[in-house]
Amino acid sequence: xxxxxxxxxxxxxxxxxxxxxxxxxxxxxxxxxxxxxxxxxxxxxxxxxxxxxxxxxxxxxxxxxxxxxxxxxxxxxxxxxxxxxxxxxxxxxxxxxxxxxxxxxxxxxxxxxxxxxxxxxxxxxxxxxxxxxxxxxxxxxxxxxxxxxxxxxxxxxxxxxxxxxxxxxxxxxxxxxxxxxxxxxxxxxxxxxxxxxxxxxxxxxxxxxxxxxxxxxxxxxxxxxxxxxxxxxxxxxxxxxxxxxxxxxxxxxxxxxxxxxxxxxxxxxxxxxxxxxxxxxxxxxxxxxxxxxxxxxxxxxxxxxxxx
Amino acid sequence: xxxxxxxxxxxxxxxxxxxxxxxxxxxxxxxxxxxxxxxxxxxxxxxxxxxxxxxxxxxxxxxxxxxxxxxxxxxxxxxxxxxxxxxxxxxxxxxxxxxxxxxxxxxxxxxxxxxxxxxxxxxxxxxxxxxxxxxxxxxxxxxxxxxxxxxxxxxxxxxxxxxxxxxxxxxxxxxxxxxxxxxxxxxxxxxxxxxxxxxxxxxxxxxxxxxxxxxxxxxxxxxxxxxxxxxxxxxxxxxxxxxxxxxxxxxxxxxxxxxxxxxxxxxxxxxxxxxxxxxxxxxxxxxxxxxxxxxxxxxxxxxxxxxxxxxxxxxxxxxxxxxxxxxxxxxxxxxxxxxxxxxxxxxxxxxxxxxxxxxxxxxxxxxxxxxxxxxxxxxxxxxxxxxxxxxxxxxxxxxxxxxxxxxxxxxxxxxxxxxxxxxxxxxxxxxxxxxxxxxxxxxxxxxxxxxxxxxxxxxxxxxxxxxxxxxxxxxxxxxxxxxxxxxxxxxxxxxxxxxxxxxxxxxxxxxxxxxxxxxxxxxxxxx
Numbered sequence: 001x002x003x004x005x006x007x008x009x010x011x012x013x014x015x016x017x018x019x020x021x022x023x024x025x026x027x028x029x030x031x032x033x034x035x036x037x038x039x040x041x042x043x044x045x046x047x048x049x050x051x052x053x054x055x056x057x058x059x060x061x062x063x064x065x066x067x068x069x070x071x072x073x074x075x076x077x078x079x080x081x082x083x084x085x086x087x088x089x090x091x092x093x094x095x096x097x098x099x100x101x102x103x104x105x106x107x108x109x110x111x112x113x114x115x116x117x118x119x120x121x122x123x124x125x126x127x128x129x130x131x132x133x134x135x136x137x138x139x140x141x142x143x144x145x146x147x148x149x150x151x152x153x154x155x156x157x158x159x160x161x162x163x164x165x166x167x168x169x170x171x172x173x174x175x176x177x178x179x180x181x182x183x184x185x186x187x188x189x190x191x192x193x194x195x196x197x198x199x200x201x202x203x204x205x206x207x208x209x210x211x212x213x214x215x216x217x218x219x220x221x222x223x224x225x226x227x228x229x230x231x232x233x234x235x236x237x238x239x240x241x242x243x244x245x246x247x248x249x250x251x252x253x254x255x256x257x258x259x260x261x262x263x264x265x266x267x268x269x270x271x272x273x274x275x276x277x278x279x280x281x282x283x284x285x286x287x288x289x290x291x292x293x294x295x296x297x298x299x300x301x302x303x304x305x306x307x308x
Numbered sequence: 309x310x311x312x313x314x315x316x317x318x319x320x321x322x323x324x325x326x327x328x329x330x331x332x333x334x335x336x337x338x339x340x341x342x343x344x345x346x347x348x349x350x351x352x353x354x355x356x357x358x359x360x361x362x363x364x365x366x367x368x369x370x371x372x373x374x375x376x377x378x379x380x381x382x383x384x385x386x387x388x389x390x391x392x393x394x395x396x397x398x399x400x401x402x403x404x405x406x407x408x409x410x411x412x413x414x415x416x417x418x419x420x421x422x423x424x425x426x427x428x429x430x431x432x433x434x435x436x437x438x439x440x441x442x443x444x445x446x447x448x449x450x451x452x453x454x455x456x457x458x459x460x461x462x463x464x465x466x467x468x469x470x471x472x473x474x475x476x477x478x479x480x481x482x483x484x485x486x487x488x489x490x491x492x493x494x495x496x497x498x499x500x501x502x503x504x505x506x507x508x509x510x511x512x513x514x515x516x517x518x519x520x521x522x523x524x525x526x527x528x529x530x531x532x533x534x535x536x537x538x539x540x541x542x543x544x545x546x547x548x549x550x551x552x553x554x555x556x557x558x559x560x561x562x563x564x565x566x567x568x569x570x571x572x573x574x575x576x577x578x579x580x581x582x583x584x585x586x587x588x589x590x591x592x593x594x595x596x597x598x599x600x601x602x603x604x605x606x607x608x609x610x611x612x613x614x615x616x617x618x619x620x621x622x623x624x625x626x627x628x629x630x631x632x633x634x635x636x637x638x639x640x641x642x643x644x645x646x647x648x649x650x651x652x653x654x655x656x657x658x659x660x661x662x663x664x665x666x667x668x669x670x671x672x673x674x675x676x677x678x679x680x681x682x683x684x685x686x687x688x689x690x691x692x693x694x695x696x697x698x699x700x701x702x703x704x705x706x707x708x709x710x711x712x713x714x715x716x717x718x719x720x721x722x723x724x725x726x727x728x729x730x731x732x733x734x735x736x737x738x739x740x741x742x743x744x745x746x747x748x749x750x751x752x753x754x755x756x757x758x759x760x761x762x763x764x765x766x767x768x769x770x771x772x773x774x775x776x777x778x779x780x781x782x783x784x785x786x787x788x789x790x791x792x793x794x795x796x797x798x799x800x801x802x803x804x805x806x807x808x809x810x811x812x813x814x815x816x817x818x819x820x821x822x823x824x825x826x827x828x829x830x831x832x833x834x835x
Binding site: 030032036043045083086149152153165167255263 | 347348351356358359430431432434483487502503504505536537538540542543547549550713714717718735737740741746
């Protein structure tokens, strides 16, 4: 197991480097630069050149990349050019909000998704199955930006149950969590249902039935365990996507977080902040994938055996 | 038993009392939504910041205040005097003013504060750049010794970037000044600040030195102010509609109608600081011919745009500056107004004869030009109207839309012919910014570089010894630029705000250029 894990971790290094190159270069290919946002009306053209030197923007791109990567590897994310504060401070302020939102959305989509998937599988081709799968189809196809606005219109404007926006108290978390979580819930429900149905047809289930165990017990204790392996993998993969998906949702609900920070910095071309935000999101995807692999290994005796 | 009963009784009465006090507190509280352009301001440090929000103007005071007509009035400076040669300014300071941390405000603090501009890393040093040194005459008198005359000094001193900070805590707090703690002399103290989320201010009970332009010298009438940051206009509007907030510090034109539909909401408008205009690239044919430029400029029907695109809200622009500025008062002949007869005559004279399909032709070539605009919907709508108005005199303009955050880089290519854009500024030096010969591409979208204009520009920017001279020089520079038609002025919007009329009562008149300190001093919450 250990050598496998080490190998798996080492594989992350080239991936990280490739991601860092992409993050750094796409940003610099977008027209515009942060100096435009810093220049005050009335400042002289020489002031512009001075600023480029001060922020290291006059150096060739590969050199700028080298300096940035070197600093990042030493844990230094730099100082925001437009915001004029250490990037680490800005991230530290934003990240907990995104993690709370993303974590709750993940929890919601897992719990509700698995329950719905199991209910659908147990009632295969009967009305509860049809109702759940119909709802799932709607849930998974709705863009989150639009879904967020619809939820605001229904639950905040018409019913007045939850605040329209902001990050004050648990009430303000309900609608954003639903907005992000519904898509994931639909996915989890679908996968749970399919793999439950698939696992029910396996030989060991026939054996359990032959041993005289109650069908419900077989489904919940034995079939579900098998069925959850792909669900766990998908969930781990979604960790990164949920943080990324929070970007638009944070903007719609005016919540602080990595998404709002990213959008704001992007419009100001504040390179160090955008790079740090994208790096965080990319790392979340990478670590989520790794976690998925590890969990799968731990849960599936066959994979475990193959590794040791 | 008795004890636990007493305990719970006590607890109940305490929480009841808390409930009541919370209610009286709620009545004294107002929730504002910061304008979308100011969302995400990362600090309340005016010396380092590149962007400051409205709440900054309540934490700090400034030396001078500005009235709605852009004239200057006392604030922390009771009076001032400028030397005849412009090489020194003497300010008499208000006495009895203290900072939120108890430090006194006096001549020494002013000296220490001005020196911060020279010693602090940042982009705001230019604000105090013309001040060579500050002499403490006595405890309440300071003399600024200038390195050159700076007739714009009072304007700088009225800007939020020249908010008077408390120098001792500024030095002690370092990077945390303006983030975790901040001390000014303003009518409100900072209670909490979460970047990009909200700022809570509490009333400064000792405040009695409000700006001369406010009716109430202090303390302010509302006890607590919360400033929320909402990046989406539509979300902010829904918050206002559902009673989550009381006041929006910016309302886009397309939401004004929605606000007016609600019985308990109202729109407040103040004179704007924006000008919408059509830059004309003087280096690109056919606009290298001044007659074609004048024709294009005079084809723009400002009245029709005001009525059809902006619903009559705002005012037409016929110079490059907002009407409140004295430098906008140019000779009537220099003003650029809709004149289709003159436009047609000029095009005929320039050899562009009306051809088939309403497009003018010269040497077999149609009069086809490009018209650039940015992606925001209001720009696209306005640009389509401009396109139709140009077509009416036989100029066929093809619209190209660029993303708002990227269009500046497109201008730097110098490939533009016509464009529709806007700026926000309340000082005549904007003429230098957009038409200075050394900033071609962007900001000088018109690529305008004219020797006579450069001469007038130098006189306007650095040649004046006092304010009257500066106004005269800038008026002359502005007037000359207008007669060369490097752009066509279009429209001056208003600043629009929306508020809940059940919750807030606003002062009848706000004698200030924007909804700032003066307005907040006189603002009341309805019981």
